[in-house]
Amino acid sequence: MKINITKSANSKISELDFDNLEFGRIFSDHMFEMSYQNGVWKQPEIKPYAPITFEPSMMALHYGQAIFEGMKAYFADDKTIHLFRPKDHHKRLNNSARRLCMPEIEESVFIEGLEELLKLDSAWVPRKHGHALYIRPLMFASEEYLAAKVSAEYQFYIITSPVAAYYSEGFNPVSLTTSENFVRAVKGGTGEAKAAGNYGGSFLPAKKAQEKGYTQVLWLDAVEHKYVEEVGTMNIFFLMDGKLITPQLQGTVLPGITRRSVITLAKEWGLEVEERQISIDEVFDAHKNGILKEVFGAGTAAVISPVGHINHQGESITLDRDKIGPFAKKMFDAITGIQYGKVEDKYGWTHPVKLP
Ligand SMILES: Cc1ncc(COP(=O)(O)O)c(C=O)c1O
Structure with a gap:
């Protein structure tokens, strides 16, 4: 499935201080978004990172149907960006989805979504050894309905955030x-x-x-x-x-x-x-x-x-x-x-x- 891409008109990267990165506070310019309705995942999109709006009746807020992953992209010595074991993270995401009665995501969509997002936001992958771009895929039930049941609608996102080396000041037991x-x-x-x-x-x-x-x-x-x-x-x-x-x-x-x-x-x-x-x-x-x-x-x-x-x-x-x-x-x-x-x-x- 081809991903629709809308590029951000104003990059926020100049506001970023790569020497003082705080975990999970600043997000790169783009996010991956895909909606599930009527039993199918719809057209995936990459668009500028922005707030999303939902009604207070959204099911995830009441019944906790929400899952996520945590992985990283590294700027490698050969000047390419490396994801670490993304297919294993994809498998685990689908295992989590099955346990919470949520729809699975195709591996090719997950991997292509990551690749396209990283290509667009490659400047956000910190260059310093030890630093990385933290990647957070997440899925939640988005049907607006107060019944305690399996939701019929879901949203899937991938957002990314540059992070510093965990041990910048030596190992800390x-x-x-x-x-x-x-x-x-x-x-x-x-x-x-x-x-x-x-x-x-x-x-x-x-x-x-x-x-x-x-x-x-x-x-x-x-x-x-x-x-x-x-x-x-x-x-x-x-x-x-x-x-x-x-x-x-x-x-x-x-x-x-x-x-x-x-x-x-x-x-x-x-x-x-x-x-x-x-x-x-x-x-x-x-x-x-x-x-x-x-x-x-x-x-x-x-x-x-x-x-x-x-x-x-x-x-x-x-x-x-x-x-x-x-x-x-x-x-x-x-x-x-x-x-x-x-x-x-x-x-x-x-x-x-x-x-x-
Ligand atoms: C509860 C829990 N255990 C273990 C791990 C370590 O898993 P991983 O090595 O895939 O990051 C994590 C982190 O994702 C976690 O949240």
């Missing part, structure tokens, strides 16, 4: 705490979908953790409150006993694209990787026994985020609080190396966008 009263997801719920409501429900526990001085909540399973699940917007990894261990995907954890990349590279390097249940007690015991070497989060925003401290019911363990472990650093360098075209991309993860 995060401090995590489990939560005694709150859970993020239950089996059979929406935890494995990138559903907007999952995040809304996590803000109160995250706020309480921050009030106690922790960066984020380390989620435990909702039934036994025993097994580690994930962190805010990251999957979690434990380097212990000579193996890399991460919670398995069983419906409650978001299947991270970075998580999958970490597993692939760790296996390539000859490390045994276990995707399995891991209890918080096992983590604390491993620390006591001196076999817990590193803990880190993995996600699009930071790529790899070292964990320096974990609190669980008043007991705590401290890892390398002020630095990143050697394995996590090697993983960070390997993944970012591929993203910026500095390291061979053996797995075809990068998707170069040919600029006009």
Whole structure:
């Protein structure tokens, strides 16, 4: 399907200070837009980034039918723009759509939409190594109707925002705490979908953790409150006993694209990787026994985020609080190396966008 393109008459790029980018505050000149009505997606469009108007009766506002993705485009060493694993993000978007009874999007429309948007807004992709253009595809139910039911109408957008390097001032290990009263997801719920409501429900526990001085909540399973699940917007990894261990995907954890990349590279390097249940007690015991070497989060925003401290019911363990472990650093360098075209991309993860 050909995308209708309306170029912005006034670029806002001259207002942008590339040396002081704040995450998700400033948006590039254009956005991708597509509407779903009468059982089909209509003509896709790229047009100037602008407010959209809806009635207060719009279903997404009442019943939370809203999903999104988070990915990045990088200005690579060969002076092209690289998307990282866009087809995997597309698959996850459609998985989220199915869970919320929303219509799927064709891969070719998603990829072409991204490519055309990046071609138009290529100047918005920061040139500095470490910086990137954050890409936010989103879909929501747009029927104006107060019945609690599946919506008949949807809107899909892709908006983009230039972001600075996550670690411009060195790696900053995060401090995590489990939560005694709150859970993020239950089996059979929406935890494995990138559903907007999952995040809304996590803000109160995250706020309480921050009030106690922790960066984020380390989620435990909702039934036994025993097994580690994930962190805010990251999957979690434990380097212990000579193996890399991460919670398995069983419906409650978001299947991270970075998580999958970490597993692939760790296996390539000859490390045994276990995707399995891991209890918080096992983590604390491993620390006591001196076999817990590193803990880190993995996600699009930071790529790899070292964990320096974990609190669980008043007991705590401290890892390398002020630095990143050697394995996590090697993983960070390997993944970012591929993203910026500095390291061979053996797995075809990068998707170069040919600029006009
Ligand atoms: C809840 C949650 N877990 C994990 C992740 C990491 O996923 P990815 O590596 O695809 O960014 C994210 C970020 O998207 C997230 O929101």
